[in-house]
Amino acid sequence: MTRSTNFSKIARLATAVVALSGSLGFAGPNEDYQEHCASCHGEDRLGGSGPALIPETLRKIRGPNLAEVILNGRVATQMPGFSEYLDQGGADAIVELLQTPIEVLPPWGEEEINASRDMNPDYIPVDAPVWDADPMNITVVVETGDHHVSVLDGDTFEVLDRFPTPFAVHGGPKYDPTGRYLFIMSRDGWVQKYDIYALQTVGQVRAGLNSRNIAMSSDGKWLAVASYLPNMLTILSTEDLTVAKVQMVKGKDGTPSRVAAVYQVPPRESFVLALKDVPEIWEIFYGKNPPQFGFAHDWRTEGLAHTDIPFPVRKITLPDYLDDFFFDQTYEYIMGASRDGAEGTGGQVIDLVIGHKIADLDLPGMPHLSSGTTWERNGTTVMATPHMRGGVVSVIDMSTWETIKLIEAKGPGFFVRSHENSKYIWADVFFGPNRDLMHVIDKQSLEIVKTLQPAVGKTVAHVEFTKDGRYALVSVWEDDGAVIIYDAETLEEVRRLPMRKPSGKYNVWNKITFSEGTSH
Known part of the structure; x- marks a missing residue:
């Protein structure tokens, strides 16, 4: 049917x-x-x-x-x-x-996904970039106003290309480890591969019907796609977008679950799944030697077809639901919370090595942990997260998991960002009447040093930095919006690029090197 x-x-x-x-x-x-x-x-x-x-x-x-x-x-x-x-x-x-069920949901498994592949017959690979810019300082801008992505030279801010994407890109594009290939996912499950060097789309495939985000394996071979519908994780070969694995998701008790998000864990050569409907997280291994848990073996051999790779699964039971994560820089600890939880219910810290909760987090609102940022302060690593309910930014000591300060903001926020070469963190006020404000916070004093108003009456959000941290790029999140470039030291505006609702910006170097200031 x-x-x-x-x-x-x-x-x-x-x-x-x-x-x-x-x-x-x-x-x-x-x-x-x-x-x-x-x-x-x-x-x-x-x-x-x-x-x-x-x-x-x-x-x-x-x-x-x-x-x-x-x-x-x-x-x-x-x-x-x-x-x-x-x-x-x-x-x-x-x-x-x-609340009326659709009698028969359309089947969407390996056969249907592979059949949806649409590779660009005119794509011609190149040996070197067709443009003259620093390949490590390229920044892509997702423009959801008309479903395009702009490719920026991070030094001159020239637009090198602007290409169409699938409808409603969501979850943040991912680069392969070389920074050459860009992978983009839409809410209706389409995954697009784009060659930045050639400025050409390579192809696309529909990995799910309603999807949440994607994660790139550390070796660049696999792309994991988290879906609400069907309840599954799809692992694609990054080379040709064919299916390597379709993993249906059910809890230990058999309860089906949507996959709220998928994240890469480079040191463990694994993906971690946040599940929406069961109090579990899953770890799926793609590396050569998965660590213990009853399935450690050397299964990656030369000539093994990717359809035969088992991608073993480890299921970790939790005391509560988690559907939003933040990893520490070692990727041993997961800070997690449920976005659907009641205000003030807090979060939990999971030791991924032992598979148990080790601490509670005091989070007064609805944290957006996956947009957090870390830095060194007074000999320890701290992390800041905004809250989508309540006008505060929480700063947490990652050695004790204690909240060391609640920074009062002008309203609920969605993103905080920084760069290892910057002395500031930037926090938007995404929700409410003050959505046109952007707080700049000193990393050491934890005080707001300046509140910018880049576009009066318009939503401003999501900061990304250039490779060296010299410039901060801010979105005017409107259909007739812009990317505003600030000097990250003086906080003065340098340039304004008109854009169609630029929802996010992603610098190659910051992403592939896992800069401490950006989300991973």
Whole structure:
């Protein structure tokens, strides 16, 4: 049964609801869904820039009920409210539609993924870059306003190329270890490979139907794709985008789970999965000798087809759900929290080597740990994380796991960023009326030294640095937005590049060397 057939059944159900509710004065749920919801969540409810809206993905929603979310939006997300267009009855009818199962989800496994591969027949590899710039100082800018990526020379800020991407890029692009190839993932599961040297798209493949993010293996051979729908992790060969492994995800008790995120752990030659629906994390090994846990053996031999590689899985039980991570610089410790948890529930520290929680974290709001940053202060390493609820930035001593300061901000934030050569961290105020502000915080005094207002009344967010840390690039996160380049020492604006909602910026050197100031 096709997705369009399933959608037709939903439409017939919606028509029946319209007939029953016409006297109440609101449009049918199918019509309302198509008008207000489909552009983000997909015409078939299987996801787009927003998540899939089917019972399988809605069952774990905690906090406000669905009708309230539809009418009033959801805090700390990009979900707006529609009370201007819908009354309570209209919202309730949409909820009934969303809670109606799609009778048969489209199959999406190895066969379907490989069949979706679309390699560029005009792609011609080159021996050296076709441009004259420092290959290690290239920065790519994701422009979600019209679904493009711009490739910037990090010294001159010249745009070397601007190319189309799949719809709604999400989760941060990844570079291979050489910095030559860029891998981009969209919320509807498409993965695109782009050759920065040649300024050409190599190809694309749909690794899932509703996906969250990607992670690159340390050897550059494998790309892991985390998906909400189906509940699976897809591992692709970076060479040709063919499937190496489709790992369906169920907890130890058999409960299916969405994969909230996947991260690479270079020293252990593994990927770590954050699971949305079961209190576990998974570690999947791609290296030659997985460490113990009952499956250590030398299975990587010359000539072994990637379809035969086992990618063994280690499942670690946790005391609570974790779907947002931050690793220390050694990658032994995971700082984690649940974004769906109640305000003030805190987080936990997991020792990945022994597979147990070793400490609790005092986190007063909803932390965005994966956007955190670390630096050296008073002989120890500290970490800062913003909160998507509550206007504070938490600073944590990573030797004791104690909070050493809560820096008062002008509102909830989404990203903090720094660079090892900078004396400041930059923290946005992404949510609320002060979304046009950017705090600059001294790493040693932990005081705000300056609050910038780069674009009055517009959202400013997500800072990235050039290779040497000399310049900080700030996004004006609007359709008629810009990337603003600041002198990272004087905090003065240097240049402004018009962009279409530049949601994120990613410098080659900072990413492939795992700069302490950026997310990994």
